[in-house]
Amino acid sequence: MKELLKLMALYNQVTNRALYKLLQGRNSTLVTQDAGSYFDNILGVLNHVLVSDLSWLTAYRDGNLELPVLNSPVLQFEHPGWGKILHDNLPELWEHRQGTDSLIIHLVETAPSELFEGDIDLKNPKGEVYTFTFGKILMHLFNHQTHHRGAIAQILDASDVENDYSNLMGLLLK
Secondary structure: OHHHHHHHHHHHHHHHHHHHHHHHOOOHHHHHOOOOEOOEOHHHHHHHHHHHHHHHHHHHHHOOOOOHHHHOHHHOOOOOOOOOOOOOOHHHHHHHHHHHHHHHHHHHHHOOHHHHHOEEEEEOOOOOEEEEEHHHHHHHHHHHHHHHHHHHHHHHHHOOOOOOOOOOHHHHOO
16 A cells, blocks of 8 residues: 555645646636636635645644654644635745645655554544544545646636646656
8 A cells, every 4th residue: 555655645746746837837817716616716726735635634643643754844834714725825835735745755655554554543623533544544635636636627628728737647657
């Protein structure tokens, strides 16, 4: 499982880099204009993904895992609330995204393989505790990112912005 998680962590980092690079080369209104999305616009979607990742990572830290990598300053943030904006501009959002992606890669690379097959106890905001296989709940984080990058691709398509930033094949061919 560790090799698959390493691939997904790298894929997410590479894909996020390509997506942000594509967005940084565009008019800023593309990122902030209302796109009829659940999160209003691309900036809202990107904020949601980052806040979700940070929330999962802090939940892992606060669960029954003892991994020094999860004591990273990247995880020191004030949760803005679901559907709210953590960073109101792309450069700040990108900086935090890069740190988070690096943290995820470091987490997967440094954690012992058996940890991904073991269970983690996570508490929801109501205080209820759920037990998950750590590798599987980490796959949820990756899948969630992929889902929302697909929504961004649809917004870009509707805006006639050519995009093909999300391709796993490039990593598989190496």
